[in-house]
Amino acid sequence: MPDNPPPLNAERDAIVAALAPVVDGIAATFGPVCEVVLHDYRRPEQSVVVVAGAVTGRSVGGAMSEIGLRMLARGDEAVDELNYLTRTKGGQLLKSSTIVLRDSTGAVFGALCVNVDVTAVQQAQAVLAGIGSIGGAACGGAAGAAATTTFGNDIDSVVEAIVDAHQLRQSRTWVQLDRTQRLELFRSLDEHGVFAVRRAVEQVAARLGISRASAYSYLSQARAVTGTPAPSDSASDGGAA
Incomplete structure (x- = not known):
């Protein structure tokens, strides 16, 4: 910023x-x-x-x-x-x-x-639904x-939780993803604001078990598809003060 x-x-x-x-x-x-x-x-x-x-x-x-x-x-x-x-x-x-x-x-x-x-x-609605079948389906569906959502005082835990959640939705580990899926993962993380905070690229790389250089490469390629400016070391690691 x-x-x-x-x-x-x-x-x-x-x-x-x-x-x-x-x-x-x-x-x-x-x-x-x-x-x-x-x-x-x-x-x-x-x-x-x-x-x-x-x-x-x-x-x-x-x-x-x-x-x-x-x-x-x-x-x-x-x-x-x-x-x-x-x-x-x-x-x-x-x-x-x-x-x-x-x-x-x-x-x-x-x-x-x-x-x-x-x-x-x-919980109260569930009890009422069990007694009189009132509104249970709607409440349960919502x-x-x-x-x-991860709420915490530590931004590192929030970033790690987002990465973990995206991998869980893929139902595959990083090594099981093809190139398209890896770029999609980085694009989605970028859209969720993960790379707007300091050290995010390093955190994501560590969480995925890849090098920092590889993480920057995937992020640059993902942004090239969406037309977003490519990241630099200073922009991605310290641009959001």
Whole structure:
């Protein structure tokens, strides 16, 4: 993310400061099942600047999830994602909304995220469905479709989880993938914002068991297909401060 002039950074700082009490207010309104997180994308490895509630266990200074990485990858083309379902690794079903933050130029620089743990609601609906066959099929279908999301204070664990999830969907190890499938893997990882953070290429290479040079080569080829500028060592390892 490019540097911004001091006045623009001051404006963004003011927006973040103004939203801090909003975070606390929303969380207090919904109680212990709600978590509200304010992200500043100017520092993706430590994007959490304000957090209220403990649904995902994150804290100030923590990293964004893959949802945030996807927003970061979209840049100013990012749009609000409202009322979607996801699931934590611990099995909690979350109803979430991600609202992008823009400055006066329209540039996206952060997000306000609301996560509500609806696991108890789902369990109650299952009980009612068993007693009176009310709404069970619809609820079960939505919950089953919720993808598992990694929330953590460590960006490394988030990146590794995304790589693992993509490999799992392929149902094959790296050595079993042909060239087309390998390029598709890198294209998908790029679309999900994985390479927007520092050291991501090295992490992906280590996770896949390939060299750093090979990872850069596959990423360059994947980007050539989509028309995205090819990566450089400095851009991919330290361009998103």
